[in-house]
Amino acid sequence: MAWEDAFWEIHKEITELKLKKQFDAQLEKMKFQDHHKFHDTRDQWQYARNKVVKEYHEKKRKKAGK
Secondary structure, eight states: OOHHHHHHHHHHHHHHTTOHHHHHHHHHHHHTOHHHHTSOHHHHHHHHHHHHHHHHHHHHHHHHHO
8 A cells, every 4th residue: 555545544534433633642642652753654643543443443332332
């Protein structure tokens, strides 16, 4: 997958799920963590997307279980 495609897919998914605020907060938090500091931008975006989407689905599953 080309870099542009990766960024577009991540942006599209985050926008559709309305997770932009959480995604941006996760990226900001990662700026100050040593283990993320030297990863390229695409890797950081993929990690942040995976984290916020996973949290989103976990919260949604918990609400459905109540």
